[in-house]
Amino acid sequence: MDNTENKTIRKGSPDKRAKIIAAARDLFLSEGFDRSSVDAVAAKAGVSKRTVYDYYGDKQNLLLAVVEETSSAVMDMIEQGISDHLWEFEDLEQTLILFCEQIVAASANGSSDYTALIRLVMVEAANLPVSFFERLDNATEEGIIRRFTEFGQTGLLEVSDPQMAAKHFAALTFLLVFNQPRKTGILQDEQTKRIITEGVRVFLCAYAPRTVQNENQPSY
Structure with missing residues (x-):
């Protein structure tokens, strides 16, 4: 080194x-x-x-700087999605789908910051300090956690642990899309839409208030 x-x-x-x-x-x-x-x-x-x-x-500090700068761009992208979709809406399921679709679309265009970050972190994990991963998880999820906390307070969701809810939500939706094999064309768009939609519905099965689930079945 x-x-x-x-x-x-x-x-x-x-x-x-x-x-x-x-x-x-x-x-x-x-x-x-x-x-x-x-x-x-x-x-x-x-x-x-x-x-x-x-x-x-040194090169180690340079790697950390690269990943931290890319993560900053990712956080800006997520905050933009929250601003666009998770403040004023009529249908929670639909707005969560639109939020995830915006993140996926943003990552597929331009510099693909999210994809680049995931690749760097996965490939170079041994060269990054353990503390970085905790900071990255917390920072990336921070905005989603805030909104889920507020959704819990207003009765839109039942969330005893907003941080865990945010992890479940990401894992079921846009992170699952990013882990799919890369394809092109209409099939990819249809597959992305299906993954996000089904992921949001599974998430709501777990976190929507029981009364809402009963009234709207089989929506979730």
């Missing part, structure tokens, strides 16, 4: 930092962390090797 002498890591130019992060993420995903050198990152970013060391200290 690349090392550098103990010294103060400087903040540096935001533009250079962004280029270094983008280059490192591309290389870590395509070549793997161990096979990606600081020299290669510097060359791809168009900066000197010394600049990479000055900004990030």
Whole structure:
């Protein structure tokens, strides 16, 4: 592993930092962390090797910076979905479906931050501190937990443990979609819609108030 002498890591130019992060993420995903050198990152970013060391200290810190920056983009994506769908709505099932579909659609476009994050975390788990995973889980679920807590308070859901409810919800819906083999075309869209819809309904079977379930069967 690349090392550098103990010294103060400087903040540096935001533009250079962004280029270094983008280059490192591309290389870590395509070549793997161990096979990606600081020299290669510097060359791809168009900066000197010394600049990479000055900004990030060593390759381990660079990996952590890459994953944390990507996770920040993921959290922004989830918060946008919450803002768009989980505040004002008429039908809880439908709005939860739309929320998940927006997250999946956002991850499939542009830089695919969520997909990139999942891949990096899974492949490079041994190179990341244990504390990172707990922080990532908590941060990613924080907005959903807040809304589920409020849904419990208003009687839309029965949630004794909002954090566990958020984990169940994610696992049954958009995380399940991300774990599917990659396909293209209409079949993928139909499969995604089916996974999300059935996942939301299973979630509501467990967390919708019993009176609501009885009144609306067989909806859930």
